[in-house]
Amino acid sequence: MVIKTDRKEKQCTAAVILAAGSGKRMGSNTKKQYMLIAEKPVVYYSLKTFQESFVDEIVLVVSPGDADYCKKEIVDKHGFDKVRHIVEGGRERYHSVAIGLDSIPSCDFVFIHDGARPVVTQDILERAYICVKKYGACVVGMPVKDTIKIADTEGNIASTPDRKLVWMIQTPQVFSLSLIREAYHTLLQKEQELLKAGISITDDAMVVETLTGHLVKLVEGSYENIKITTPEDIQIAENFLT
Numbered sequence: 559m560v561i562k563t564d565r566k567e568k569q570c571t572a573a574v575i576l577a578a579g580s581g582k583r584m585g586s587n588t589k590k591q592y593m594l595i596a597e598k599p600v601v602y603y604s605l606k607t608f609q610e611s612f613v614d615e616i617v618l619v620v621s622p623g624d625a626d627y628c629k630k631e632i633v634d635k636h637g638f639d640k641v642r643h644i645v646e647g648g649r650e651r652y653h654s655v656a657i658g659l660d661s662i663p664s665c666d667f668v669f670i671h672d673g674a675r676p677v678v679t680q681d682i683l684e685r686a687y688i689c690v691k692k693y694g695a696c697v698v699g700m701p702v703k704d705t706i707k708i709a710d711t712e713g714n715i716a717s718t719p720d721r722k723l724v725w726m727i728q729t730p731q732v733f734s735l736s737l738i739r740e741a742y743h744t745l746l747q748k749e750q751e752l753l754k755a756g757i758s759i760t761d762d763a764m765v766v767e768t769l770t771g772h773l774v775k776l777v778e779g780s781y782e783n784i785k786i787t788t789p790e791d792i793q794i795a796e797n798f799l800t
């Protein structure tokens with residue numbers, strides 16, 4: 559006899575948190591992921607949010623030479639026991655993502671998140687998770703508030719896209735693990751070809767859009783979910799976090 563139940567198996571969810579950037583635009587001696595906001599390093603905040611979420615395990619990607627510091631001073635110190643691997647990233651963000659993806663054991667979904675976005679919230683993670691279970695590929699973002707112009711190479715306005723269709727893209731970017739692994743595998747195979755064509759890969763959605771036929775759904779993030787990029791962002795994030 560077969561007994562039907564409505565109970566679904568819990569699906570395994572992993573996160574890759576990226577902290578292997580060099581922070582050139584911040585122009586600080588301390589890498590921006592370790593700069594302090596309310597006495598805690600920037601990357602602490604995303605790790606805390608993921609640690610306290612439904613996500614099962616975390617891979618933290620750091621710059622070469624930073625793993626011991628991160629383990630002792632951030633991960634162990636704050637009891638972030640969902641961090642199962644701390645790995646060294648690569649030259650570009652997409653190299654770091656590919657390395658992070660390689661460290662995840664078998665899981666159903668993966669959240670890829672910039673450690674430089676400390677104001678990510680549980681609500682954002684929940685919305686992204688609902689989306690990815692339905693669509694397999696979802697990125698967090700917000701509709702733009704300003705009018706956006708596309709410029710030509712001389713600094714003149716070339717066109718004005720319809721603002722209703724323009725979003726600024728944030729992280730997390732969330733995918734079925736098999737889809738994003740396949741997309742990144744293809745990216746690394748075609749990297750030279752893409753570079754020659756002048757295509758720069760700045761987010762994970764782009765890897766899926768460009769190299770698979772899979773649609774990527776937009777999910778509402780928050781205007782507070784900023785990426786710490788330049789010095790004034792530290793104070794802005796501190797205002798949101800305290």
Ligand SMILES: Nc1ccn([C@@H]2O[C@H](COP(=O)(O)OP(=O)(O)OP(=O)(O)O)[C@@H](O)[C@H]2O)c(=O)n1
Binds near residue numbers: 576581652653
């Ligand atoms: N090779 C790289 C480059 C970036 N990142 C991470 O990707 C996120 C977004 O990158 P960005 O803001 O551009 O960080 P940086 O590369 O550090 O900054 P910049 O571009 O100003 O040098 C950050 O959490 C950063 O640590 C990474 O893990 N590996």
Ligand SMILES: C[C@](O)(CO)[C@H](O)COP(=O)(O)O
Binds near residue numbers: 651727729761
């Ligand atoms: C992925 C991203 O956060 C989306 O806005 C962003 O593209 C990463 O920043 P980078 O400066 O392009 O590395």
